[in-house]
Amino acid sequence: MKFYLPEQFKKTMSKIAVFPGSFDPITLGHQDIITRALPFFDKLYIGVGVNIDKKYMFTLEQRVKWIQQVFKEYKNIEVVGYKGLTVDLCRNVGAKFIIRGLRTSADFEFERIIGQVNKQLYPEIETIYLLSANEYSSLNSSIVRDLLINGGDVSQFVPSRLDIKL
Numbered sequence: 001m002k003f004y005l006p007e008q009f010k011k012t013m014s015k016i017a018v019f020p021g022s023f024d025p026i027t028l029g030h031q032d033i034i035t036r037a038l039p040f041f042d043k044l045y046i047g048v049g050v051n052i053d054k055k056y057m058f059t060l061e062q063r064v065k066w067i068q069q070v071f072k073e074y075k076n077i078e079v080v081g082y083k084g085l086t087v088d089l090c091r092n093v094g095a096k097f098i099i100r101g102l103r104t105s106a107d108f109e110f111e112r113i114i115g116q117v118n119k120q121l122y123p124e125i126e127t128i129y130l131l132s133a134n135e136y137s138s139l140n141s142s143i144v145r146d147l148l149i150n151g152g153d154v155s156q157f158v159p160s161r162l163d164i165k166l
């Protein structure tokens, strides 16, 4: 027996997720989470945040451009800059899922609070946590920034097609 869904139903059933972060700059750890999360969704927005309390090494335009470069062949990935609440970005793009990566128990404690607050702000949202791959569990953007400041080679920590320089 065939079962036909009304058009508007199909639309609400498309699975849309947001992966929010600073990506200052994008690392292999971020890339790994994105490629592993992608098969579960029809569309993945990478939300590049602008937080007035944070000092970034790279401009929003630069951070966005690098991510676009890495995922340019992926039609279902869109990179967007955003200010304000992640749940507002989710509402704006129709996403019901937030993706986050977990490296350590410190990450867990930090993410637990954000995840629970987001759920309170937007009860329909579910945050999905992916454990960091073993080889990337000590990798973060701040290590990459430190290396850059001190003239180190960051090529083994960032996506291969990027030439990240200060």
Ligand code: ADP
Pocket (backbone or CB within 6 Å): 020, 021, 022, 023, 024, 027, 028, 029, 030, 033, 099, 100, 101, 102, 103, 107, 131, 132, 133, 136, 137, 138, 139, 140, 141
């Ligand atoms: P934020 O400022 O929101 O923490 P980040 O760019 O540092 O932004 O991180 C965005 C997301 O990517 C977070 O969920 C973080 O845990 C995850 N992440 C960052 N580095 C790694 C890594 N090496 N392995 C797995 N997840 C990571």
